[in-house]
Amino acid sequence: MKSVYIGNIVYSASEEDMRKLFGQFGEVISVKLINDRETGRPKGFGFVEMDDTGALKAIEALNNTDYMGRNLRVNEARPRKQM
Structure with missing residues (x-):
């Protein structure tokens, strides 16, 4: 299982939109x-x-592609830093 970071998402997008x-x-x-x-x-x-x-x-196909008027940034998520 991998965690994928998605950036530059249009504010009106929902979790269901991302799931689809x-x-x-x-x-x-x-x-x-x-x-x-x-x-x-x-x-x-x-x-x-x-x-x-x-x-x-998904990373290969979606990185820097237009989604709802914005270019998505899609890459493998970095591990969270320990506090």
Whole structure:
């Protein structure tokens, strides 16, 4: 299982939109779009967890492609830093 970072997401996109988009390439395990803690508004990025093969296909196919008027940034997510 790989975690994929998605950046430059249009603010109106939903987790279901991302599930459909990435589901074309493999099994989507989870989708998490990040919202601002104070305002609750979308921050324009998120993460998709999916099977390894599907993740690699999605990164290759979707990075720097137009989605709802914005060019997505799609790459393998870096591990979270320990606090």
